[in-house]
Amino acid sequence: MDDLRDPRKTLGEALVAAAEKNKNIVAISADSSSGSGLTPFHERFPERHIEFGIMEQGVIGFSAGLATTGKIPFAVAIAPFVTSRPFEMFRNDLGYMRQNVKVVGRCAGLTYSDLGATHQSLDDIAIIRTIPGVTVINPGDPVDIVKAVHAAAAHVGPVYIKLGSPKMPVLMDEDYPFQIGKGVVMQEGNDVTLIGTGTVLSKAVEATRILKEKGFHPRLINMHTIKPLDRELVLKAAAQTGKIVTVEEGYLAGGLGSCVAELIATEQPVPMKMIGIDDQYCDTGPYEELLAQYGLQGEQIADTVEQFLA
């Protein structure tokens, strides 16, 4: 937990590495390319970085057109502006047209904590996962980010990758086998399963540690892929631990918790608790304090789980 890395810098470096291997990869930005971590890419492959300015509908459409010619565009921009704003382009031009475009929404969740509800992206997973054929990845740590970029580049089809902006602790082994659609058991346990994703995976890790200290035996899963959901892993956890808690930095409506609930309600009903943001526009303030306001700090998650188990 002490090795902290910048997610956008990590993204940019991974994208350069992927582009070294695959000449079809191009980077697309909608202004603020340096804020999207694309400076190293621009320096290494200036002719493969295409700037569009602030036109996210255009960015998605152009990316789709580029993909028809064999390019693999990675379009990186502030999360709500490449998801909710051009949603119809995402659905029709990438989803319906099945184009090989990777959209990276950065500074997602509450990480634009000071900029308010227009910039906080809490609905991106909920809306993008409704699009048939789109893969949705929410990396839990910097290792996941690197692996997600390479996996997305190798995967043929539209992918959405959600990133935060504050530095993230390294939680995963550098050489672990990342596979799209396969969650990772980080801690075995048998009395409850915590399923964490994305920026708050580290909070779920902390909660797991606290719960263990208190004598519980929680299982912890890193669900880095929201869609396709690792059904087998979730159903096994439901059957073996009997209770499930999901942890995410996003709206409960339509997010990871919803995905898991949709599955277990029909296939393996067990008691469940969903931790995330309920139906509201969030306040502004320092990021960690904002997380605490919505019960997303490790100790708070541990308390919630303890009450749930009581």
Place this chain on the structure above:
Amino acid sequence: MQKLNDHEKMALEKIAVQNRKNVLRLMKAGRMGHIGGALSAIDIITALYFKIMRVDPQNSDWPQRDRFVLSAGHKCLALYATLAEKGFFSHEVLDTYGALGSKLGGHPDMHKVPGVETNTGALGHGLSIAGGMAMGLKMDSLDARVYVMMGDGELAEGSNWEAAAAASHHRLDNLLVFVDRNHLQISGPTVDVMNYEPLDKRWQAFGWGVREIDGHDLKQIVVNATDIPFEKGKPSVILADTVKSKGLSFAEDKVGFHYWKASDEDLAIAERELDEIEEGIK
């Protein structure tokens, strides 16, 4: 630049009439469809596929091919009619229009219909996609061109103007847009519903080379479309003045024929009119 002689013009006119007959065949099968915009755009689409574009119906994914993007996807009857005539699929497929499971829906699907390049229907998407195609072709140093058909009512979608700016900024001079300016949209004259005139000045201001033609004059279509870029380093747009439902006298320039629910009697009259047009070509 390519000029049509009178013989070539006559031959192309005959194909255009045949394509209109194919549209009627689709209508006969499906009984309803966006006839008005299909018939205002069909002379341009015919000229593109039979005189202008480099395409191979036997190899529809050929990387060096020219691309056609039907941004106004509801004009698809004209595209289906032309693709069948060009040999991308058999004419019998036209008879499935409107049936459950047909490859030919009310808007085109690239994964179902050979020769269709994009899934359009929602307006204001095609130009961005076409821009991306033009950009990708340039990056690979391919000399293929990208042609786009847009409606004049469609131009009210703001996304078009994002794309127009980007195409100009990135100097996509391998891109040609036709605006099918039939002056009507579903609820009335385009200038009354949402006025985007003067279109020539708007496109010029966005950095495009602009020409205005009669969109039913095959000579004008071919000579201009084979003369791009109109200005060095710029994308090109042709504002094509057209008549909605062109070729069916009872429907021409009538708002009510944006979408047509055709009776047997209507279709019989329409067929006779097209026969008369065909007989008059000389």
